[in-house]
Amino acid sequence: MAEMSPTVHEPSPGAFEPLMGHQRAQVLSRPSLSYWQDAWIRLKANRRALISLNIVIGLILFTVAGPWLWPVDPAAQDLDQISQPPGADRTATLVERYQPWDGTSVLPMANGLRLAAPPTTQAVRLLWDPMPGASGYRVYRNIFPIGPADALGLPLAETFSADDTRFEDRLDLQPQTYYYTVVALDEAGDQTPARQTLDVDVTRVITVADARQRGLIEPGADARPGDAVKLALHPLGTDYLGRDMLARLMYGARVSLFIGIAAPFMFVLFGVIYGSTAGFIGGRVDQALMRFADFVIALPFLLFMILFKIAFGIGPGESGILPMVVALVLLLWPGTARLVRGQILQVREEGYVNAARLLGARTGYLVMRHMIPNTMGVILVTLTFAVPSAIFTEAFLSFIGMGVAPPTPSWGSMCNEGLKTMLTYPHELIFPAALISITVLAFNLLGDGLRDALDAKMRSRE
């Protein structure tokens, strides 16, 4: 049991003077923090939450300031650039205005299916030799090489004379490789095995007048056919209608974030009012109010979102954003109401509220000083988690075609459109899907961080 600290020196006699009051150093010197200060410090310490907060701020900037920095009409179609992935070559060669074809060839003569002029997005001019026994021809165009499966692609035209051996394709040409097939037809108009195939690499062209009009040529600058110009820039490419993806994503963000933020704000607000009313009044009123909330919770959510959508009726030219917000508010408030009511009931029974009441505090004071600060954390966290779920709902409904009406872009409807071209142009699906995911992720992580920072219980842990 014997123990001696090794560093004890014999103290000097003067050391045994009693200490005066002021000499007693109070050891507890760490500053005390208010609830919100402490929460903010804890949130700042949470790296994931902080990154998420920055992402959320960035998204809001993207939505608000984006269209101002990138003033491109999200509905404008750039027909020269359809479904272009980001970073695609956007040079085009200047050409004269379209001249009808007289059937002559400017290229050296050859045999079989051949081009009569350099293939451009303005026109592809094909010539072929008459095939023996043919009484007509059918021309196909495919975007894939003709394999053994006999898939020839899109039938473009038919001729009904064996001598009519030319065809001009002006249908929606894109700068890519096309596989043309000419099939001979018999007298009955049925296909015969005789056919000829040609691969054509189409170059992108634009008329001088068009280019000038669109501002692709400096005003007053000299430009003549054969010169190369750069087409309009689409940093994130274009969609299947040639609309600028970046501009659409920004406008889509407006829709998605507006629904994602406005609806939660409104239903949380309503839920807070409803729940605190029930919690305050208590008794029969509380019972009745909460029973009604239970009913609303029991409604199958997505089915009723759809029902409300058709019940509100979206007229022509309307986007359907407002009905969706209203439907979200109508269906989602009870969760918050329940939570707030529970919180109010709990706080109401707390010792400090009773103490304040005994000291003569009035209801208004109790609400402002005790109830609201003590439920604020829970409400804030609910709000943060409500945002991603509202964004999800919008995306989900738009995806199954029950959301905002086209042509209004929203991330969900863009995903829906992108799904159709997923295999050939994945960027049309990837960009909106990634934005939804990042937004939802950021709000979820921020919510986690907030919950940890605001939960007083968490303070004593770790």
Added chain:
Amino acid sequence: MTAPLLQVDDLRVEFDTYGGTVQAVRGISFRVDAGETLAIVGESGCGKSVTVQSLMGLTPMPPGRITSGSARLRGHEILGRTTIDGRDIRGREIGMIFQDPMTSLNPTMSIGDQIAETLEVHRGWSHKRALARAVELLDMARIPEAARRAKQYPFEFSGGMLQRAMIAMSIACEPAILIADEPTTALDVTIQAQVLDLMGDLQRDTGMAIVLITHDLGVVARMADEVVVMYAGQVAEQGTVDDVFYRSSHPYTLGLRAAMPSNDPAPAGAGEPKHRLVPIEGSPPDLFHPPKGCAYAARCPYAMKVCSEQDPAPHFQTEQHFARCWLHHPTAPRVPELFQQQRAEAGA
């Protein structure tokens, strides 16, 4: 001389928290012998629970860390081990009960199963045999209708009954030591007495040692043979229960006694005619940065200059009784309260 049942020497435990390292236990030593009750007294946060939980390996590591010291059970080191000589320490050699019986039992498992479990694990008994023994144990713990009660779940028990069931569980394997960490704090006063009596009776029957953690001096007076008064992770005073109560030689012990309600007509210590409860002003030091002098100096009414500069060494009154206080230094001024009983006894 044979090795004591349990001997703890210079135990130090630290915790890493996000605010820094807390030195929760700063050099604790004590010993317990069979059939004896040692009480560790002190206010919340003084490190008494951490001390015993470290012995049982129950402090989470990390963030906890035992930085030095030893604890020997019959001469065998137990710190950082789970068995000695192939026998489990926890549950078999040392049983333990906790402060809040309402949360210390598994809510989804019947009481009987929870008691039987210990026997199944340590003795390898069949479930049936263990369950039969569990009923006997509950009966020993004075739970009426033990057979029926064994099938019930914790939420069907009252707090006092749960604590008795906890005791039944902890002594199922007849441990050499029972550690009781504030066993009565969460209970009604009337129930407290029942639980303490039960512990005392079981000790008499089995000869086990009890290490009792409490902040209630009434419980100490009732149960303890030896007392360790802890303050800020250190032993302030240690001695037999009579030494500590009637010959208190540390100002903190005096403070605790003055703060204790009592129906003793002539309270010892305070020289006031009426027994007024006197609180100890201030709060314990910040163990993130323990003071370099005596930890109690900031609250001590007799503090001297040396107290805030140098940590006092233990000053032994008798071989078993010491206090860590500069007032016992030969050159220190005499504080009458600390010495009056000794003088009174010497005179008597």
Added chain:
Amino acid sequence: MWHYTARRLLQGVITVWFIATATFLAMHNVPGDPLSSDKAVTAEIRANLEAKYGLDKPMTTQYLIYMGNLLKGDFGISFTQKNREVNDIIREHFPVSATLGILAIVFAGLGGVLWGALTALYRNRLPDIVIMFLVILGISVPSFVFAALGQLTLVNINDLLGFSVLPVAGWGTIWHMLVPSLVLGLSTMAYLTRLMRSSMLEIVSSDYVRTAKAKGLPPSRIFTRHQLRNAILPVVTVLGPSIAAITTGGFVVELVFAIPGLGRYFVQAVQQLDYTVIMGTTVFYGAFLVLMVILVDLLYGLIDPRVRLE
């Protein structure tokens, strides 16, 4: 327990009544006349329908007719498909959706409990970090993206191997069900994993686990007997809402994988404004979900003794 069950069932019936009323009111507000849509309805059919549903009568009468039919279990006849009863449609398509949903909830529940327990055991170590990263992905990526990716992966795997390992779309065999139900259960699985993890971590530091340690039980026994069972409780409480989420999530999966379920049929009916089908499906789904929530609550009572004896 019987008393509790009876009370829950009564509450359920009232809830279903509320759902039916809300459905009626919502559909009654749909602009236009149910019969004036662009689909030509012959005068004869029109007269029949008007008579059957009292469409020319005031709203209260219509409501009473509607509720009366519901009580008889009659959801009516499709407006767009001749002589097809809504009951038949539900009977035909609901089992498909239910099978898909049950498989998905089994995936989600088992996966959630397993992964959640695993992450808690390996807290802050590699398995935890990897699984929690996937969980965050699962919560943040919309289900339709998973559905599209799932299908794409199937297409690629089948292409790569040169034969069909699993069918890419359609319905019929167990092989058709695997990928769609996995995709459908994915986000719920992620959610349950998170819940299970935090529940496990809370219990790891609980008093009764400390007691179990003090009793000297081996870690495996503490894990199975004391942690797991208690940690599953909160997971079971959210199973009810999860079933609702999975049922509605089925819409997208049914669309993408071309599965002839009730969800896909509902979307179709909405596009065609097929009143009776919309109303019948909504009420049916609502009743189904109410029943599921009650069943989950009763199941919870079996696991947690505190509820069982109330």
